[in-house]
Amino acid sequence: MAEEYISTLQKKLEDGHFVVCSEMGPPVGADPDFIKNKAHKLKGYVDAVNITDNQTAIVRMSSIAGAKIATEEGLEMIIQVTCRDRNRIGLQSDILGASSLGLRNALLLTGDHQVFGKDKGSKNVFDMGSVQLIQVASDMINKGVLLNGSEMEVPPKMFIGAAANPFADPFEMQMIKFSKKIEAGARFFQTQAIYNIDKFKYWMEEVRKLGLHKKAYILAGILPTRSVKALKMMKKFVAGMDIPDETIERMEAAEDRKAEGVKMAVETIEEVKKIEGVSGVHLMPVAWEEITPVVVKNAGLYPRPEVD
Amino acid sequence: MIVGEQKDLNEIIDMLGDDFDSLLIAGCGTCVTVSMAGGEKEVEALAEILNMHYKNIGRDVKIETATVKRQCDFEFLDELEEQVKRNDLTLSLACGVGVQQLVERYPDKIFLPGLNTTFYGATTDTGEWSERCIGCGNCVLDQYFGICPIARCSKSLLNGPCGGSQDGKCEVDPEIDCVWELIYNRAKKLGKLDELTKLEPPKDWSTYRDGGPRKLINEEVYND
Numbered sequence: 001m002a003e004e005y006i007s008t009l010q011k012k013l014e015d016g017h018f019v020v021c022s023e024m025g026p027p028v029g030a031d032p033d034f035i036k037n038k039a040h041k042l043k044g045y046v047d048a049v050n051i052t053d054n055q056t057a058i059v060r061m062s063s064i065a066g067a068k069i070a071t072e073e074g075l076e077m078i079i080q081v082t083c084r085d086r087n088r089i090g091l092q093s094d095i096l097g098a099s100s101l102g103l104r105n106a107l108l109l110t111g112d113h114q115v116f117g118k119d120k121g122s123k124n125v126f127d128m129g130s131v132q133l134i135q136v137a138s139d140m141i142n143k144g145v146l147l148n149g150s151e152m153e154v155p156p157k158m159f160i161g162a163a164a165n166p167f168a169d170p171f172e173m174q175m176i177k178f179s180k181k182i183e184a185g186a187r188f189f190q191t192q193a194i195y196n197i198d199k200f201k202y203w204m205e206e207v208r209k210l211g212l213h214k215k216a217y218i219l220a221g222i223l224p225t226r227s228v229k230a231l232k233m234m235k236k237f238v239a240g241m242d243i244p245d246e247t248i249e250r251m252e253a254a255e256d257r258k259a260e261g262v263k264m265a266v267e268t269i270e271e272v273k274k275i276e277g278v279s280g281v282h283l284m285p286v287a288w289e290e291i292t293p294v295v296v297k298n299a300g301l302y303p304r305p306e307v308d
Numbered sequence: 309m310i311v312g313e314q315k316d317l318n319e320i321i322d323m324l325g326d327d328f329d330s331l332l333i334a335g336c337g338t339c340v341t342v343s344m345a346g347g348e349k350e351v352e353a354l355a356e357i358l359n360m361h362y363k364n365i366g367r368d369v370k371i372e373t374a375t376v377k378r379q380c381d382f383e384f385l386d387e388l389e390e391q392v393k394r395n396d397l398t399l400s401l402a403c404g405v406g407v408q409q410l411v412e413r414y415p416d417k418i419f420l421p422g423l424n425t426t427f428y429g430a431t432t433d434t435g436e437w438s439e440r441c442i443g444c445g446n447c448v449l450d451q452y453f454g455i456c457p458i459a460r461c462s463k464s465l466l467n468g469p470c471g472g473s474q475d476g477k478c479e480v481d482p483e484i485d486c487v488w489e490l491i492y493n494r495a496k497k498l499g500k501l502d503e504l505t506k507l508e509p510p511k512d513w514s515t516y517r518d519g520g521p522r523k524l525i526n527e528e529v530y531n532d
Contacts, residue, residue, distance in 0.1 A: 083463075088510060110470050113462050113480050124463070131467035132510045147510060165471030173492040176505050177468030183507060192471060239472030239479030 007104035008076050008307040009048040010159040013188060013217045017305045018273060019280030021078065021190065021219055022292045023050040024070070026061035032069050035061070038289060039073035045293040046075075046283070047304055050107055050190070053080040057117025064098045071102065078161065079103050081137075082111025087127035088136065088147055095137055099156030107161040107190065108133045131180045134162055138185025162186035164218070166203030167196060167242035175206060182215045189216055190282040193223035193234075196242040197271050204275050213277030220272040224265035224285045224295055226258045227251075262294055269299040309339040309430075310403045311437040312346055312423040314354070320399065321361065323420050328396035329368065331358070333422070334388060334410070335375030336402035343437050346401030346423050348375040354401070354422065370395075379406025385413045392417055428459075445515030445522065451508070453494045458511075460487035466508040 005011040012019050022042060027034040035051075042049055049070065053063040067077035079098050081091060098106065110130040114122050128136065136147045137160055144155035162181045168174050181189075194200045200220070207213050225231060228251045235243040247264070254260035265283070272278045281301075283292050296302050315323075324331065333351050341347025355373045362369040374391050376384040379402035392398055392414050400407045403425040410419045427439040442459045448466075449456055458464045462480040469488030472479025476489040495501045513519075 110463055110465065113472075115480050126463045126465075127513065128510045129463060129465040129467055129470075131507065135507060136510065163471060168469065168471045168473050169475060169486070170469070170473070170489050170492045172496075172501070173468055173488060173504070174471075174473075176501075179505065180467055180507055240474060 006157050007048075007159040009078070009105050010187070011307045012047050012305060013279055015305075015307075017047075017280075018301070019048070019217070019219060020046045020283065020296055020301050020304065021048045021050060021280065022046045022283040022285075022289075023052065024066075024289060025052050025055060026063065026066035028058070028060050030061060035066050035069040036073050039070040039075050041290055042292060043074055044304065045296045045302060047280075048076040048078050048105060050078045050080055050282070050284075053082045053109070053111070054085065054117075055080075055112065057084065057112050057114040057119065057122075059117075059119065064094060064101065064103065067098070067103050068101050076105070077103060078105040078107050080107045080109060081133065082109045083126055083128050083130065083133055084111035084114065084124050087125050091128070091133060092136065092140065092146055095140060095156050095158065096152075099158055104157060105159045105161065106137065107163065108137055108186070109163055130162060131177065131184050134160060134181055134186050135184040142185070159188070160186055161188040161190060163192070164189045165192040165240045166194075166200050167192055168240040171203075175210070178207075179210065179212060182212055187216055188219060188279075190219045191221040192240055192242075193221040193284065194268055194272065195223075195231075195247050196244050197268060199242060200272070201275060204277055208277050217279035218277055219280040219282040220268075220275075220278050221282050221284060222265050222268050222272075222295070224261050224283065224288060224291050225251075226261035226288060226291075228257070230286065258291075261288075262291060262298060265295045266299045269295070269301070309342055309428070310405070311343040311426045311429045311439075312340040312401075312403050313343070313426055314345050314350060314401070314423055315421070317357065317361075320354075320422055321358075324397060324399065326367075330370040330372070330395040330397075332372045332374065332388075332391050332395040332398040333358075334379065334392075334398055334400045334402070335373070336379040336400075336406050337375055337377045338380075340401065340403055340423060341375075342431065344435070346403075351375050351401055354399075379403075380409050382409065382413055385410060389414075443516070444511075444513070445519075446512065448511075451503075452491050453498060453500070455487060455491045455494060457487050457491060460485075460490075466511060468504070 024038045051063045051066045054060055063079045067079045071077050114124055139145055140156055144152050164178050231248045234241045269281050285291050333355050335348050335351035336346050351373045355371045378384050398419045399422045400419050401422045407419055407421045428441045429437045429439045432438040444458050462478055473486040476486055478484035478486045495504050
């Protein structure tokens with residue numbers, strides 16, 4: 001009998017494929033076709049797709065609803081769950097609900113603070129943080145118990161992921177937190193977008209020293225962009241982004257910025273592919289989701305492997 | 309201490325409205341005196357400005373002032389009795405606790421808040437106060453080397469910094485120190501970094517206001 005696996009993403013990682021994930025943002029509205037259209041464009045080019053949970057604290061269709069719609073279109077989805085808007089009651093309830101809908105991957109996050117969104121006057125929750133949410137979800141899945149100790153007859157089934165930021169400070173404390181996420185039960189990681197490849201290499205070196213790459217799969221974050229303005233904005237305003245000046249200068253000098261953006265993304269993919277302990281990439285183009293298939297093809301990552 | 313800041317003058321004027329002829333401005337001599345928002349000095353200054361305002365718009369308003377030691381204790385509110393009773397309105401420059409104590413002590417009178425009660429904090433510079441405690445009801449300072457992540461991390465994270473911490477600053481505002489940078493630096497200096505590797509389970513918030521409005525009884529002195 002074949003070994004049991006929770007999700008095809010997990011299966012592909014365990015089989016040693018270099019995995020490709022990408023990301024979609026749900027609509028500010030209730031249109032299911034918005035999700036379906038995005039799903040059709042990605043189908044076949046990626047192994048799994050994250051669907052964000054009110055990212056940058058802007059109200060959008062819920063991640064779980066969007067993931068269900070996209071799953072019906074044939075995509076393997078990764079729901080995102082943040083601690084900003086729900087307490088432990090709501091979070092556990094959503095994990096149960098998502099699993100009952102057949103959603104099998106979850107990226108568990110603390111979440112962007114609401115000052116980044118349009119509802120600055122909202123009250124945040126942060127009853128738990130990402131590490132605690134991972135621990136709680138892990139106990140629900142593996143032990144069949146809720147945080148309050150109640151046992152479930154039918155526990156949720158999910159492959160748990162988390163975020164890692166190789167560029168945030170303080171480095172050593174961030175590494176402690178990364179280890180804690182693994183200890184709590186995170187099985188795969190998606191990293192912050194990599195522009196500073198040297199810093200990423202250094203981070204991976206430290207990860208390998210601690211043997212952490214053997215305890216969880218690490219997917220390197222790639223953010224294709226075609227705009228100097230976007231790079232400058234990210235450098236200045238996006239918390240935890242490290243964009244070297246050379247990257248911006250290179251984009252400024254490019255004649256065809258779209259082509260340059262793709263080229264830069266492909267180069268980064270080729271670099272991270274060589275690094276021991278990197279199990280795949282996570283593509284997260286902002287407002288340029290249609291470029292994902294191009295990047296995947298140009299990086300030689302198409303077609304994607306099938307799972308029986 | 310409790311830190312407060314005076315409400316905007318126009319807001320105070322709007323709040324007071326037109327339906328009064330006499331006003332008592334009541335200050336508080338404790339916390340909000342230290343945060344320079346509701347002590348004797350601020351009471352007198354506000355009285356002067358309001359006097360000028362009502363004079364300018366041709367209204368005849370009589371303004372009295374008084375500052376007691378603490379508005380949050382009934383024993384100090386007794387001395388305000390005559391002034392409270394002979395004025396149509398009282399504007400309290402105490403924290404929200406003081407305002408409500410006045411209401412309870414003199415239920416037939418109207419009291420309005422002249423301050424916004426902001427937080428429990430410390431004086432961190434001349435004219436600067438910073439939040440240091442949220443009164444969660446179950447102190448964890450022993451675990452974090454005397455620096456509180458509940459009050460001072462924008463997300464109250466107990467297991468380490470979020471990914472938005474850069475150059476020692478919080479993603480919410482570069483004016484805010486990342487408290488995890490402070491905790492980390494202190495742990496490192498004390499040679500106790502390994503203590504921060506322990507998984508911290510979700511906090512029991514029932515001792516905070518999530519358990520409902522709180523009351524504290526000291527059985528030794530309480531008489532019911």
